[in-house]
Amino acid sequence: MKDDVALLDSxxxxxxxxxxxxxxxxxxxxxxxxxxKLVRVNVSDCIAKGALPHQALxxxxxxxxxxxxxxxxxxxxxxxxxxxxxxxxxxxxTTSSPDRLVLSLTLxxxxxxxxxxxxxxxxxxxxxxxxxxxxxxxxxLRAIERNLESEFPQSVLHYRVPQLPSVxxxxxxxxxxxxxxxxxxxxxxxxxxICDASQCGATIKLSDIPLVQNVSSLDSRSVDLLSGGDEYxxxxxxxxxxxxxxxxxxxxxxxxxxxxxxxxxxxxxxxLDANGMPIKLLKTGWEHGGNS
Amino acid sequence: MKDDVALLDSxxxxxxxxxxxxxxxxxxxxxxxxxxKLVRVNVSDCIAKGALPHQALxxxxxxxxxxxxxxxxxxxxxxxxxxxxxxxxxxxxTTSSPDRLVLSLTLxxxxxxxxxxxxxxxxxxxxxxxxxxxxxxxxxLRAIERNLESEFPQSVLHYRVPQLPSVxxxxxxxxxxxxxxxxxxxxxxxxxxICDASQCGATIKLSDIPLVQNVSSLDSRSVDLLSGGDEYxxxxxxxxxxxxxxxxxxxxxxxxxxxxxxxxxxxxxxxLDANGMPIKLLKTGWEHGGNS
Numbered sequence: 342m343k344d345d346v347a348l349l350d351s352x353x354x355x356x357x358x359x360x361x362x363x364x365x366x367x368x369x370x371x372x373x374x375x376x377x378k379l380v381r382v383n384v385s386d387c388i389a390k391g392a393l394p395h396q397a398l399x400x401x402x403x404x405x406x407x408x409x410x411x412x413x414x415x416x417x418x419x420x421x422x423x424x425x426x427x428x429x430x431x432x433x434x435t436t437s438s439p440d441r442l443v444l445s446l447t448l449x450x451x452x453x454x455x456x457x458x459x460x461x462x463x464x465x466x467x468x469x470x471x472x473x474x475x476x477x478x479x480x481x482l483r484a485i486e487r488n489l490e491s492e493f494p495q496s497v498l499h500y501r502v503p504q505l506p507s508v509x510x511x512x513x514x515x516x517x518x519x520x521x522x523x524x525x526x527x528x529x530x531x532x533x534x535i536c537d538a539s540q541c542g543a544t545i546k547l548s549d550i551p552l553v554q555n556v557s558s559l560d561s562r563s564v565d566l567l568s569g570g571d572e573y574x575x576x577x578x579x580x581x582x583x584x585x586x587x588x589x590x591x592x593x594x595x596x597x598x599x600x601x602x603x604x605x606x607x608x609x610x611x612x613l614d615a616n617g618m619p620i621k622l623l624k625t626g627w628e629h630g631g632n633s
Numbered sequence: 634m635k636d637d638v639a640l641l642d643s644x645x646x647x648x649x650x651x652x653x654x655x656x657x658x659x660x661x662x663x664x665x666x667x668x669x670k671l672v673r674v675n676v677s678d679c680i681a682k683g684a685l686p687h688q689a690l691x692x693x694x695x696x697x698x699x700x701x702x703x704x705x706x707x708x709x710x711x712x713x714x715x716x717x718x719x720x721x722x723x724x725x726x727t728t729s730s731p732d733r734l735v736l737s738l739t740l741x742x743x744x745x746x747x748x749x750x751x752x753x754x755x756x757x758x759x760x761x762x763x764x765x766x767x768x769x770x771x772x773x774l775r776a777i778e779r780n781l782e783s784e785f786p787q788s789v790l791h792y793r794v795p796q797l798p799s800v801x802x803x804x805x806x807x808x809x810x811x812x813x814x815x816x817x818x819x820x821x822x823x824x825x826x827i828c829d830a831s832q833c834g835a836t837i838k839l840s841d842i843p844l845v846q847n848v849s850s851l852d853s854r855s856v857d858l859l860s861g862g863d864e865y866x867x868x869x870x871x872x873x874x875x876x877x878x879x880x881x882x883x884x885x886x887x888x889x890x891x892x893x894x895x896x897x898x899x900x901x902x903x904x905l906d907a908n909g910m911p912i913k914l915l916k917t918g919w920e921h922g923g924n925s
Contacts (some may be wrong), residue, residue, distance in 0.1 A: 347723035349688070353654065357739060359726045374784045388832045396641070400651045400692070400737045431639035434651045440732045447649060447739045536862040560857065 345386045352452045356386040362441040367435060368483065372411050374501040376418030379544040381503040382525065383448040384426050385573040388508055389523035390457050391515030392450035393526030394426045404555040429436065453515035457575065461538035463520035467578035469543055470587065472506035473597050474562065475528055476553035479569025483559045484581035496553065503573035509594045512575050517587050521577035527568045531576055531608050542610040578604055637814065638676045644744045648678040654733040659777065664703050666793040668710030668882040673795040674817065675740040676718050676867040680800055682749050683816035684742035685809030686718045691725035694735040745807035750869065753830035755812035759896040761835055761868035762879065764798035765889050767820055768845035768853065771861025775851045788845065795865035802884045806869050808878050813869035819860045823868055825902050837894030839912060870896055
């Protein structure tokens with residue numbers, strides 16, 4: 342599967358994501374935030390593909406030892422975000438299990454252009470853009486693990502309830518992007534996936550990347566922030582000829598988008614420091630899979 | 634949610650079902666049969682709504698303690714049934730977890746008519762029809778639990794790998810049915826759901842119901858067979874005026890469909906014995922939910 346979304350007939354796209362307790366969220370996380378996270382990780386895929394969220398199906402495996410209050414909290418969080426993103430819940434399946442909470446959402450979206458920007462459509466010479474600020478996901482998780490929640494409220498919020506780019510970004514991507522993805526596995530890993538799929542390389546400049554600030558007490562080196570998952574910002578490439586239009590639209594709609602590098606011949610992702618010297622990356626991202 | 638499927642734009646329907654290890658299948662069930670079951674419980678919903686299966690998304694929570702051979706078996710079963718039902722796999726999500734296996738499939742189908750027969754569309758006077766033979770699901774599970782697999786191979790097969798009606802039934806339903814559902818919660822429970830949603834009652838005659846034969850050594854009384862889940866046959870209502878056409882089409886296409894009663898004024902489901910006397914039901918079906 343080269344992409345997180347699939348294109349259906351008549352301009353609909355579809356994407357699905359599963360969250361597993363202890364893997365994608367912590368058992369102690371408030372369940373309203375888990376309901377919101379489920380909606381947002383899917384909306385993130387949708388926006389990143391230049392589409393607006395439309396309808397959803399919800400599959401729930403509910404642990405028999407959880408309370409009715411927990412269920413109420415989950416449904417409250419889920420419902421409020423479905424409303425906030427203008428999504429109709431059209432179906433689903435509910436069952437229970439003796440152990441952990443498992444939730445899936447399948448989201449249908451309306452594509453805003455005839456072509457959906459795939460991972461494999463990046464071209465040599467394309468600018469590489471990201472939305473928002475990178476690193477809140479990893480910083481938030483570390484803050485929770487170290488009982489420093491009150492010192493890093495913004496990052497903790499981002500970890501629990503991904504703060505997505507405006508859905509206006511979907512219009513920007515639909516209009517200008519060649520390739521795109523959301524940053525769910527880490528900036529470097531997701532950019533490497535785009536490069537692999539597009540058979541090109543990429544160079545990005547560390548000093549150009551909008552990294553979260555003031556998190557040094559979390560032992561978060563830049564490489565950790567670049568490699569951490571749970572970002573849910575958009576990463577896209579677009580021809581250099583579109584740079585002016587992208588910047589103008591972003592200014593007008595007050596969207597945070599930043600050009601961080603460009604695609605080039607070759608393979609893989611090169612990261613340069615402020616002096617243009619290559620930085621060696623010890624790890625290239627975070628693979629979902631239970632052991633992380 | 635009054636129906637197992639939802640209607641999308643442009644004649645697509647969508648349905649989704651989750652299977653949880655220990656709830657919807659046994660831990661010792663061969664995993665190729667679990668893969669097939671996942672496809673078939675969804676195809677069953679699709680056929681019951683007069684639609685042909687088309688595209689699917691697969692969400693997998695894989696237990697870290699299962700072997701690669703298990704995974705291979707699961708994917709083999711899943712793939713062979715996707716091929717058999719002409720379904721393209723267009724997306725999904727894979728993750729892992731320390732405990733039980735959880736699988737979801739979301740199936741998109743092409744509706745064969747402009748109106749999808751809902752649960753709530755049954756009319757007083759409608760004939761009530763079922764496809765196939767009822768009772769294999771409960772008989773198969775009992776045979777496995779009592780180590781009598783070799784004596785009831787047909788029922789065991791039905792339990793592990795639902796033997797669906799021909800997809801030709803989708804055409805029959807699209808053309809003639811007012812209301813329909815698949816029998817996943819038990820014949821009586823699913824018929825009661827149709828009655829509730831349609832604000833009518835129903836009377837069915839026990840002797841007219843095509844029950845599985847020769848299972849008395851499993852202590853399976855008729856009421857158990859009527860109430861057991863995991864049937865995955867179709868239950869539909871159609872105007873009496875369509876009876877001749879339905880029988881003719883069924884004969885021509887060699888489809889097993891049986892008229893078992895009719896809808897009427899009132900509420901709830903009455904079951905009559907061969908003498909026309911009402912039978913009291915001690916339970917009305919099997920609710921998915923982990924405690925059954």
